[in-house]
Amino acid sequence: MFKKFLTLEWKAFTRSASFATNLALKIVMGLVALYFALVFAALGFAVYYLIKEELQQDPVPTVNRYLIAYFGFDIMFRLMLQKLPVINIRPLLTLPIPRPTIIRFAIGKTVLSFFNFLHWFFFVPFFIVMLVDGQPVLNSILWFVSMISLVYCINFVNILLNNKDNLFYGFMSVAIVLAGLSYYDIFDVTIYTQPIFQALFDTVWAFAIPLVAVIALYFACFRYFIKHLRLDTGLSVKQERARTENFDWLSRYGSTGTFLKNDIRLIKRNKRSRGTVVASIMFLFYGLLFFTGIVEAYDSPGWHMFAAIFVTGGFLFTFGQFVPSWDSAYYNLMMTQNIPYKDYLSSKWWLMVVATAVSTILAAPYLYFGVDIYLMIIGGAIYNMGVNSHLVLLGGAYIKTPIDLNSGKKAFGDKKAFNVKTMLISLPKLLIPVILYWVGSYFFGNMVGFAAVTIAGILGFALRDKVFDIIVKLYKTEKYSTIQAYKQTN
């Protein structure tokens, strides 16, 4: 039976729309997976000696101290990305397969997931280095067993917590608060968790705790599904209660207003598009990496400008690149209605401009790093509104990836969104302002750099109608192939 399941899985994998497209993509995907595996492996090997030689500290206790953060990140990633594939179970329910078999298969599938394998790549090399360096063998083995057990504990906990929507945000807030408290030396949670992880190494019998936990959690998952393997319970897709929102105040903007209303609902009511708002908030903090001088290499005008573009451009980049793909699910409707393409575009454009403006205001705390920095952000925002908003829409016209609005799964790096044309269009988004600012500030001072970027942005506004015309033409010439591409939802 399991063999049959496995062939099913293999077919699902190789025949999925995003995978079957072309060889280049498969290679890119493979490389990305390999990259992560290698990074983790290198980390596993290097961390031990780094701590020992560079920091002159005892590696095992030090690692144990930060394991809380390691597993914390892991939980967040999984909550966000790892989903139990319940949909694939549905067709099996009515076939003559015992329920426990189906459940063992579904749970077994999560055990084999990349999210778990990744940790082997870290812990195995680390474990080997531990032995090579002469750590006590038995303790090392038991610690290793504990770590792997913990990884799978998290795997099963994630299954049990599946479908609980706001958990991720709750968890993230706790993590941010804890990180902030320890950064300002108010409360360091690692001091309390370190002995716990250390005990898994020092105390011979302690490994039994995570081991028993993982077995118990497996059976908890199993029992949960035995009870809930029905379409209306464990396998149901949650429905939210809908409320009609008319946004009448937008009606006065004509058909741009009509589309704006829809776009606001689009963003509010779909998991995938809500992600763009989250992204724009995260990008707001991106500048901290650059302006605080944490990373020395980034502490130059060019890099600062680079960051300034991103601080206000989060929404613009993540939302704009998928216009018109956001409307892919009902593209046939759009194409048979009498749609003024320009109004359609300008609705998306206004959304991006408003979001950029709001981000600029929210970025005001960057004033702390000096007026120059905030002026850069303002210049970047004007460049975003004037130039990048158009470029991003232009790039989107070439992306024909149907978007499944209800799954947040592919939110990070859509594989098909990667193509050469889009790449080429993307370059000026960052390069031009960076060069303008760098040249301006290098030869004439920061104010001139700021002025150069701002003027480029203002000039961009003048191009609006021209760019819209090009995009409209593109939409029309690409119409049939776009409709065809959007049909292939998967």
Added chain:
Amino acid sequence: MIQVTDLSKKYGGVKVLDISSLEIPQGQSFGLVGNNGAGKTTFFSLLLDLIEPSSGGITNNGVKVNESEAWKPFTSAFLDESFLIGYLTAEEYFYFVGELRGCNKADVDALLAKYEEFFNGEILKSGKYLRDLSKGNMKKVGIIAALIGNPKVIILDEPFANLDPTTVNRLKKILREIAANHETTILISSHDLMHTVDICERIVALSHGEVVKDIRTSEETLKELEEFFAV
């Protein structure tokens, strides 16, 4: 109203549709029947310029559909769920379509009031987004939305499928009323010969992409069609 000349559609060398000539006058209620793969949906998709003809073309009220968009204001359609916006409530969807078709809220409300019975109390103010409705209820929403804004041409693909018997009868009544004024051209496709005969003045049967029957509906039509599709 609708004129088809030398229309063909090929996929990888295989002809899926080949109609040398077909004319549908204004106000006619036109039924398209045929087995799966006969080319019904392909024909409607070509008529709505959703796919590109391999040769020939269709004019709708004098507008060549694959060259101009001027047919859009007077043509409306519901082919499948890709005509629905899943994250809207039914009301929002109707108002959205209304605004695109030049109807204000009051116009749409009036139309909805007229078809309240058709919705059977399950759609308006149901607290559900369209994506969470049952297939039948989705279809009801799509069909009514296709009636917004007094279109001159209404295209419905398989409107009777997935509907309960009562709703089918209500839908037939609605379509007959619209057909009665002889201004609106209605094109429907169906697998159900009886429903099609009930509504349409003219029935065309497609087989492997070609027109094999073109009948003015009469007493004998149903029998003739049933014989044609007999196994």
